[in-house]
Amino acid sequence: MSDKNYLDRDLLRFTTAGSVDDGKSTLIGRLLYDSKSIFEDQLTSVENTSKSKGLEHIDFSLLTDGLKDEREQGITIDVAYRYFSTPKRKFIIADTPGHIQYTRNMITGASTANLALILVDARHGVIEQTKRHSFIASLLQIKHIVVCVNKMDLVDYTQDAYDKIVDEYEDFSSKLDVEDIRFIPISALKGDNVVDRGENMVWYQGSTLLHTLENIHISSDRNMIDCRFPVQTVIRPHKEEFHDFRGYAGRIESGIFKVGDEVAVLPSGFTSKVKEIYCDEEEFQEAFPPMSVTLTLEDDIDISRGDMIVRPHNQAKQSQDIDFMMCWMGNEPFNPSKKYTVLHTTNKVRCIVKEVRYKVDINTLHRMEEDKAIRMNDIARVRIRTTKPLYIDPYTKNRLTGSIILVDEGSNNTVAAGMII
Amino acid sequence: MKHSLTHLKELEAESIFVIRETFAQFNKPAILFSGGKDSIVLTHLAKKAFWPAKIPFPLVHVDTGHNFPETIDFRDKLVKELGVNLVVGSVQKSIDEGKVAEERGLNATRNRLQIATLLETIESNQYDACMGGARRDEEKARAKERFFSHRDEFGQWDPKNQRPELWNLFNGLKHYGENFRIFPISNWTEMDIWQYILLENIELPNLYFSHMRKCFVRNGTILSANNYQELKESEEVREMQIRFRTMGDITITGAVESDADTLEKIIGEVAAARNTERGGRADDQRSETAMEDRKKEGYF
8 A cells, every 4th residue: 555645535434233143243354354454463363362262264353352351252342443444545443233232332333433334144134133223323314324235155146135135125224314325245254345346246236345435425424504613612822922812622513614704602692703713823714524623703702611603594503402312321221300411512511301202112113102111222212401501403414413412420421322303 | 625634634633622622621631641653643633732822731751760762852852842741750769669569580571560650640640631642453452442431549441331432422520539541542543643743744753763773682572772671691682773663661662673764664664564563562462461451450
């Protein structure tokens, strides 16, 4: 890999989920191996461990299962992050376990992903786990799903087997809210259609998996319309040369801010204009997501952490009543009579629970209005009231101003993730 | 104008966001500065995050007493340029005070002893968030580390009870006496670091570049000749043309034979490398789970 062109490379984050047998580890291992992202000492270590376990093949899951308990039990219990790159793109894989008891890990991995890679065993077709992963990808508003029909070598590489699974999947996915779903027949073990096409499936005219990952268009997936800038901190240098400098540090969550743009500040409602946009000493004429910048304004306004800079005619909604889809992640069950801390953008407030409306069966997508007891990995629609207003957007319009987490006030643990409706 | 970032600029933006969250959410944050390229890049990002203000927290260096002299010179120069405070925790002092005992034998190092000194430095200065330059691609136990990594009052890491981390909502809430380790460059790889150093023209200690040095070879690892390790009978010191891929104690940091004396050549070498950069680290080779075990006790 010659790296002269590294400045043109962008970043794609994708999530995978799967159980022990569906070939996920093999697929990741192959992507890492074929893109030369596995080093010899890692490979030797995995080969040695595979041999000492009496295996005939290299067990690539040993590369991804990092913790002692995981290797001893042969299961993945947490989100593991893996990296590889090609001359076109850098990839971050959030590799999560697929079993229902790890829904919370899948949601964690999906929360930052551009794309979800879903594996289907060609022999078994669409199973509950496939539906669960797809539903989570849709709930978390991942824009692209790539369905890999794996183990094609075990169904003699026949197009019939593949077509049947595609039909089956499309039948179910019509209920999902995902814009872009693609299908690729592969054999992770033999390598067909992963990096190279191979000769076993000439009937397949589409791209290989790696080619798809390298070329899928993601830059327009971000919200470039609604300007949202949550202030992280205020920068006052106290230096002679920057005596009056007052900058607002934060990340552009959505929209494009330009020098001279009229802006409004929430919650005060005061308006001003963008004077300068900086990152370090470099000055910009405009800033777009996900840039971390420092803004200065024409007027001296009292702004602090938790405030949000928006456009006067396109503001986030200020509300103390938050209606959202919740994934419960705590060890203890959800207790609607407790108060929880809510983190949203750069704000921290407290809340009380007003209503649990229904629970969702994540295998069938059915609403359960009777059973409202919420335990770890359950997904439910909940309404809370916060001590102070938050500046929110629906999650479907804005992943970053539309998401919250709930924190238990006793343990300080993150116990729930929420997608605002 | 094209409204998308390159992978390096996206990583930079993510790291700056995390550094600013650390500053905003904690009372007394600090940067753990090892003198290696990762902590140099981290410090560079912290400078960017708060410009034109100075970096609003100190650099903390755990000094094992077994340093490369070049590391210390570089550290002192950088601290002066940035106008930040330097806080040094001394392993020698922990040994002198009888808090830890020096390891014995030919392969003795002070790597593990650092943990006690680090924890003591954090406690006596009441740092509640220590930022480090660890990356998830370095080692398998680190692949599951969070950006905001919670430590109990003994500084221990519990890998099975980590807080889920979603979107860009980082939960730094804690009880009195607990603290966090923060890893703003979690998502960078070794290659990203080198490309960014080239892109941003970041100065590095000359140890990273090819030079002639008196070395000896132990268990297949090229080590710099030093005053702290005795040679075995079979070992001999000879002049070699080498450079270092990571920076740790002089007693454990393996060199590679190399003529790469510019960043461009180093990037070419990293791209072609067939071993991980930590492959040369004697501290990781002790057992399959050496890193995980040290991290649980409070290592970086």
